[in-house]
Amino acid sequence: MPRENLNDLRAFLAVAQESNFTRAAARLGVSQSALSHTIRQLEERLGLRLLTRTTRAVSTTEAGQRLLDGISHHIGEIDAQLEELGSLRETPAGTVRLVSSELGISQVLWPKLQPLLRANPDIKVEITQDNGFNDIVAEGFDAGVRRGEHLAKDMISARIGEPLRYIVVAAPQVFDAHPRPTHPRDLADLPCINFLLQSARRTFPWEFREDGHDLRVRVDGPLAFNNIFLVLDAALAGFGCAYMSVELAEPHLKAGRLVQVMDDYCPFFDPFHLYYPNRRQPSPAFRAVLEALRHRG
Numbered sequence: 001m002p003r004e005n006l007n008d009l010r011a012f013l014a015v016a017q018e019s020n021f022t023r024a025a026a027r028l029g030v031s032q033s034a035l036s037h038t039i040r041q042l043e044e045r046l047g048l049r050l051l052t053r054t055t056r057a058v059s060t061t062e063a064g065q066r067l068l069d070g071i072s073h074h075i076g077e078i079d080a081q082l083e084e085l086g087s088l089r090e091t092p093a094g095t096v097r098l099v100s101s102e103l104g105i106s107q108v109l110w111p112k113l114q115p116l117l118r119a120n121p122d123i124k125v126e127i128t129q130d131n132g133f134n135d136i137v138a139e140g141f142d143a144g145v146r147r148g149e150h151l152a153k154d155m156i157s158a159r160i161g162e163p164l165r166y167i168v169v170a171a172p173q174v175f176d177a178h179p180r181p182t183h184p185r186d187l188a189d190l191p192c193i194n195f196l197l198q199s200a201r202r203t204f205p206w207e208f209r210e211d212g213h214d215l216r217v218r219v220d221g222p223l224a225f226n227n228i229f230l231v232l233d234a235a236l237a238g239f240g241c242a243y244m245s246v247e248l249a250e251p252h253l254k255a256g257r258l259v260q261v262m263d264d265y266c267p268f269f270d271p272f273h274l275y276y277p278n279r280r281q282p283s284p285a286f287r288a289v290l291e292a293l294r295h296r297g
Contacts, residue, residue, distance in 0.1 A: 005042070005045075006075075008039075009067075009071055009075060011024070011028060011030075011039060012042055012068075015035065015051060016068045017072075018058075019057050019059060020058060021035055021058060027126070039051060046063075048061075048064075049061050080283070091122055092120055092122065092123055092287070092288040093120075094124070094283050094286075095124040096124070096125050096126070096142050096143070096283075096289045097126045097140065097141045097142045098126070098141060098142065098143055099128045099130050099134050099136060099141045099145070100127065100144065101131045101228075102129050102227060102229065103248070104272050105127055105129060107161065107245070107247055107272075108145065108160050108161045109145065109293070110127075113125055113289070113293070116289065116292040120285075123285045123288060124285075125289065128141070131197055131226060132197055133146070136277070142286055143286070143290075144275055144276075145274055146273060147164065147271070148269075148270025148271060148272075149270045151273055151275050152275065155276060155277060156275065157274065157275040157276075158294050159273050159294070161271040161272040161295060162295070163270065163271050165245065165246045166243055166245055166266060167243070167244070167245075168181070168187070168206070168241055168266065169235060169241070169244065169258040170240065170258065170261070171236060171238040171257065171259075172258075172259055174190075174191070174241065175259065180261050182261075183262070184206070184215055184262065184265055187206070187217055188220075190219075190221075190241050191240030192219035192221035192240050193221055193222075193223045193225070193231050193234045193235055193239055193240045194221060194224035195224070195231055195243065196224050196225060196226040197226070204243075205217060206218075208265040208267070209265060209266075210265060215265070223240070228245075232244060232249070236257055236258065241261070274293055274294075
């Protein structure tokens with residue numbers, strides 16, 4: 001295949017990884033129609049169908065999967081080498097792709113990255129919100145954000161935030177109709193608002209600590225969201241108890257819109273960390289992002 005078709009392979013890689021033309025087009029910064037045209041031309045030149053398109057999703061054919069397995073690592077290495085050339089510039093430049101939960105984005109990434117981006121207009125940061133446990137290498141991210149206890153052992157990590165504490169809250173009217181819980185097991189008798197782990201398609205267990213031992217409780221109730229801010233909205237509207245970070249609940253606790261229960265059972269957890277695969281030479285843009293996010297306490 002001619003060298004000038006490397007961008008076509010990048011286009012195929014984006015569609016295969018996203019399983020969606022719209023998301024892939026946004027990731028590449030091109031129109032959906034242009035991306036579809038590129039993929040059709042690639043398939044015509046190869047004489048093979050690489051992707052199966054339905055109204056709901058896009059999946060790889062057998063040939064497409066073989067191509068994906070064969071090129072994803074190599075294209076990643078090529079892009080990394082090209083980014084390394086940025087070290088010859090006086091100022092860092094390039095794109096850094098991150099994935100994080102919305103809490104990690106709102107509490108750590110966005111506040112810390114704003115000064116960096118204002119001072120370095122040649123750095124571009126792409127942030128994807130996802131509450132699951134992503135394979136950042138397979139999905140094309142440079143780094144992800146997780147709590148320290150959830151880090152993969154084969155990844156490099158750097159602390160980027162303060163220790164986290166999650167608490168149970170509800171609007172005052174909830175306890176006008178129900179008794180206040182005094183132990184995590186009491187939550188079984190209360191309406192609760194669940195948080196969904198998107199990739200796993202299951203609800204997130206509420207984590208407590210009793211006498212030095214971890215205690216996980218699964219709750220039930222009328223609502224479940226994969227967005228913590230919608231969980232907060234539902235709690236403020238009086239639909240039940242919710243489990244969220246202190247930072248998210250604090251302004252509403254101070255204003256009396258929420259009340260906290262079972263404080264003694266709510267421990268601190270490991271802070272957010274940035275995790276990323278081992279690289280021989282991270283790009284200048286990635287190093288700048290890492291230094292901007294690194295916790296200094």
